[in-house]
Amino acid sequence: MLKRNLGSVAMSLAEIIIGILLLVNPVAFTSGIIVAFGIVLMIMGIGTTIKYFRTEPEEAAVSQILVKGLLELLGGTFCAFNSHWFIATFPVLTLVYGVVILVTGITKLQWTIDIIRMKRSKWFWMAISAAISILCGITVITNPFSTMAVLWMFIGICLIVDAVFDMIGGIFGNREKRETVVDTQEEDV
Numbered sequence: 196m197l198k199r200n201l202g203s204v205a206m207s208l209a210e211i212i213i214g215i216l217l218l219v220n221p222v223a224f225t226s227g228i229i230v231a232f233g234i235v236l237m238i239m240g241i242g243t244t245i246k247y248f249r250t251e252p253e254e255a256a257v258s259q260i261l262v263k264g265l266l267e268l269l270g271g272t273f274c275a276f277n278s279h280w281f282i283a284t285f286p287v288l289t290l291v292y293g294v295v296i297l298v299t300g301i302t303k304l305q306w307t308i309d310i311i312r313m314k315r316s317k318w319f320w321m322a323i324s325a326a327i328s329i330l331c332g333i334t335v336i337t338n339p340f341s342t343m344a345v346l347w348m349f350i351g352i353c354l355i356v357d358a359v360f361d362m363i364g365g366i367f368g369n370r371e372k373r374e375t376v377v378d379t380q381e382e383d384v
Contacts, residue, residue: 210358217351233274240268293335300328320364
């Protein structure tokens with residue numbers, strides 16, 4: 196069962212780890228991610244720029260690889276050396292994250308309704324996950340907290356809880372899907 200659900204389990208475990216890191220120190224964690232992203236982008240920019248000089252002149256002129264490489268290099272440098280700028284824009288990033296959580300919850304709500312319409316049991320795990328995502332998304336968007344640190348701690352807790360319910364829902368959902376397939380195959384025989 197673990198092999199069949201490896202992708203969703205890995206994603207859920209990553210969400211749990213990120214949630215824990217956000218609980219421990221949200222500013223340092225976010226700064227570290229931004230700097231790491233900047234370094235990766237700079238490496239990509241260097242690689243793309245080198246690729247430009249190795250490409251035939253006619254092909255390079257059409258593809259504009261040099262522009263892409265230089266933009267990656269500049270963007271990576273900005274991220275790596277100006278992570279504090281992103282930290283200052285936390286309120287905007289938080290709003291975007293809240294919207295993403297809300298949309299994810301609405302998507303899970305449709306999955307719940309689809310599971311109910313297909314007359315499968317264990318739909319309530321997905322319903323709980325959908326409700327948690329929607330409530331967390333609304334809470335993050337409305338931001339009733341006194342400081343950003345409290346808000347990011349709340350987001351960390353939301354990630355952990357949501358990941359646990361996603362993992363449970365994914366495992367039970369896949370188990371029921373297999374049982375439905377086996378029942379259908381037995382009816383055909």
